[in-house]
Amino acid sequence: MEAFWIILVGSLIAVSCALLGSYLILRKMAMVGDAISHAVLPGIVIAYLLSGSRETLPMLVGAAALGVLTTVLIELFHKKSNLQMDASIGITFTWLFAIGIILISLFAGQVDLDQDCVLYGEIAYVPLDLWITESGYNMGPRTVWIASGLLLLLLLFIWRGYKGLFITTFNEEFAKALGIGVAFWHYALMGAVSLTTVISFESVGAILVVALLIVPPATAYLITTDLKKMLLLSSIFGILSAIGGYYLASLINGSIAGAIASVAGFLFLCVWVLELLRKKRVISI
Amino acid sequence: MISIETHNLTVSYNRRPVLWNIDFELPTGKIIGIIGPNGSGKTTLLKAIMGLVPTSSGYVKIFNQDLEDVRSRVSYVPQRESVDWDFPASVMDIVLMGRYKKNNLFKRITKADRDIAAEALEKVNMLEFSNRQISQLSGGQQQRVFIARSLAQGADLYIMDEPFVGVDAATEEAILNLLHDMKNQGKTVVVVHHDLQTAKDFFDWIVLLNTRMVAAGPKEEIFNKKLLQEAYGGKLNVLSQVGDLMKEKAFNVREK
Numbered sequence: 001m002e003a004f005w006i007i008l009v010g011s012l013i014a015v016s017c018a019l020l021g022s023y024l025i026l027r028k029m030a031m032v033g034d035a036i037s038h039a040v041l042p043g044i045v046i047a048y049l050l051s052g053s054r055e056t057l058p059m060l061v062g063a064a065a066l067g068v069l070t071t072v073l074i075e076l077f078h079k080k081s082n083l084q085m086d087a088s089i090g091i092t093f094t095w096l097f098a099i100g101i102i103l104i105s106l107f108a109g110q111v112d113l114d115q116d117c118v119l120y121g122e123i124a125y126v127p128l129d130l131w132i133t134e135s136g137y138n139m140g141p142r143t144v145w146i147a148s149g150l151l152l153l154l155l156l157f158i159w160r161g162y163k164g165l166f167i168t169t170f171n172e173e174f175a176k177a178l179g180i181g182v183a184f185w186h187y188a189l190m191g192a193v194s195l196t197t198v199i200s201f202e203s204v205g206a207i208l209v210v211a212l213l214i215v216p217p218a219t220a221y222l223i224t225t226d227l228k229k230m231l232l233l234s235s236i237f238g239i240l241s242a243i244g245g246y247y248l249a250s251l252i253n254g255s256i257a258g259a260i261a262s263v264a265g266f267l268f269l270c271v272w273v274l275e276l277l278r279k280k281r282v283i284s285i
Numbered sequence: 286m287i288s289i290e291t292h293n294l295t296v297s298y299n300r301r302p303v304l305w306n307i308d309f310e311l312p313t314g315k316i317i318g319i320i321g322p323n324g325s326g327k328t329t330l331l332k333a334i335m336g337l338v339p340t341s342s343g344y345v346k347i348f349n350q351d352l353e354d355v356r357s358r359v360s361y362v363p364q365r366e367s368v369d370w371d372f373p374a375s376v377m378d379i380v381l382m383g384r385y386k387k388n389n390l391f392k393r394i395t396k397a398d399r400d401i402a403a404e405a406l407e408k409v410n411m412l413e414f415s416n417r418q419i420s421q422l423s424g425g426q427q428q429r430v431f432i433a434r435s436l437a438q439g440a441d442l443y444i445m446d447e448p449f450v451g452v453d454a455a456t457e458e459a460i461l462n463l464l465h466d467m468k469n470q471g472k473t474v475v476v477v478h479h480d481l482q483t484a485k486d487f488f489d490w491i492v493l494l495n496t497r498m499v500a501a502g503p504k505e506e507i508f509n510k511k512l513l514q515e516a517y518g519g520k521l522n523v524l525s526q527v528g529d530l531m532k533e534k535a536f537n538v539r540e541k
């Protein structure tokens with residue numbers, strides 16, 4: 001049963017990340033997830049200082065606020081001052097992350113908080129945190145419900161917003177010329193990425209979120225010619241990584257998150273080599 | 286009738302003006318060229334007309350109204366290099382974007398939309414490529430897809446940025462024919478173009494641009510050495526082209 005819950009949560013998070021990551025890659029903003037996952041640190045520390053507890057909710061709120069601030073700052077530096085997107089991402093998150101570190105060291109005496117506990121949620125603990133109702137009924141792990149809710153929300157967003165996301169991702173200027181609110185779509189997507197990043201790394205850890213946002217969509221991008229297929233394929237690669245990663249981890253008795261990220265990377269490599277061979281064959285024919 | 290009117294239009298990037306005091310009124314039902322050397326502000330002018338860049342002063346009117354009130358009658362074809370052609374989308378997906386509107390963004394694409402898109406592809410001779418991924422198109426085919434997307438909008442005014450750049454002779458001919466068809470249907474087409482050689486064949490009307498507006502009017506009035514020199518400045522090879530142009534005084538006007 002434990003294996004089932006861990007694989008289920010891993011897969012739910014993997015699909016959420018794969019869907020959003022596909023859009024991020026096509027918008028050339030793949031590193032935004034990385035940026036958010038670091039930049040939320042000061043938000044978490046401030047939330048901790050203000051609430052004085054390690055309750056999840058205040059921390060999530062603090063993290064989400066900083067996540068949104070991160071995307072606003074990135075966009076501001078990029079659009080208002082013509083700074084390249086990658087430079088803008090780099091400046092924003094290193095700076096915010098540094099503030100988080102300083103806050104932690106300043107309050108180290110009073111704060112029982114370190115980067116490990118805020119940045120590296122552990123997927124292996126998923127089955128331990130059960131949701132027991134008032135009447136004592138066991139609903140299963142809490143994370144399963146949170147991750148399912150998140151995925152449902154994202155599916156609704158992408159299903160309803162497909163055209164809006166499609167046109168603003170492919171050709172923002174043309175969308176603007178049609179009178180479409182491109183800022184709305186940008187921030188809707190960034191808000192979704194912030195939410196996903198924060199929720200996911202609370203349950204599976206930061207490194208894994210960043211890997212799942214980028215690697216499965218990049219793998220799908222190699223072999224697809226159609227956005228809908230890219231969304232589907234990257235979800236499948238994400239799920240395969242979660243399943244493969246779990247069994248790899250139990251085989252070598254290692255970190256599950258690390259194993260999932262490794263399997264995702266390994267899948268990318270396989271697809272990349274196969275594609276290379278296929279192209280060679282096409283040319284030599 | 287006036288298609289586009291600009292008054293005292295000034296646009297700056299980082300406080301450096303790249304368009305200065307542009308004042309013109311363009312007619313309707315004509316093929317109009319916006320001509321000027323590289324960096325003379327042609328793309329910026331189109332973007333200012335479409336409300337895509339902030340203006341420092343002046344205003345733009347389209348069909349005597351604000352852009353917001355006539356948006357559905359105006360179609361914009363951006364420079365081909367402004368998008369990523371490796372995007373996972375088919376030719377049809379792109380052309381269908383011409384049917385997207387602010388108020389149907391959350392609705393599904395209809396059969397009527399598909400029919401209109403197919404018709405537009407037919408007009409640019411690209412119907413057989415409907416399902417092809419856009420990364421597998423030549424430059425000329427990409428340009429045709431962009432024009433088809435614009436046609437699918439069913440507008441009255443078309444504003445195109447450098448549609449003749451990097452296209453083969455067949456595509457150039459096809460696009461020209463299309464522009465004339467559109468003109469015959471009473472549409473107005475404004476085209477950014479940097480090649481002086483072909484400009485006199487392509488357009489009825491010309492706006493000469495070099496940060497400032499050098500001149501605007503019917504091409505017979507614009508193609509004189511003084512104005513062209515003013516627009517193209519001391520660029521030697523261009524000046525010799527101007528000389529050639531002056532020699533072939535006869536403008537073979539396309540009559541239909």
Ligand SMILES: Nc1ncnc2c1ncn2[C@@H]1O[C@H](COP(=O)(O)OP(=O)(O)O)[C@@H](O)[C@H]1O
Nearest residue numbers: 298299303321322323324325326327328329330
């Ligand atoms: N986004 C921008 N930021 C700063 N300068 C720009 C930007 N876009 C264009 N420019 C500058 O504005 C001038 C006019 O550019 P543009 O309108 O693209 O000219 P054209 O289309 O005639 O070649 C050029 O000097 C160009 O370098």
Ligand SMILES: [Mg+2]
Nearest residue numbers: 327328329364
């Ligand atoms: Mg240009």
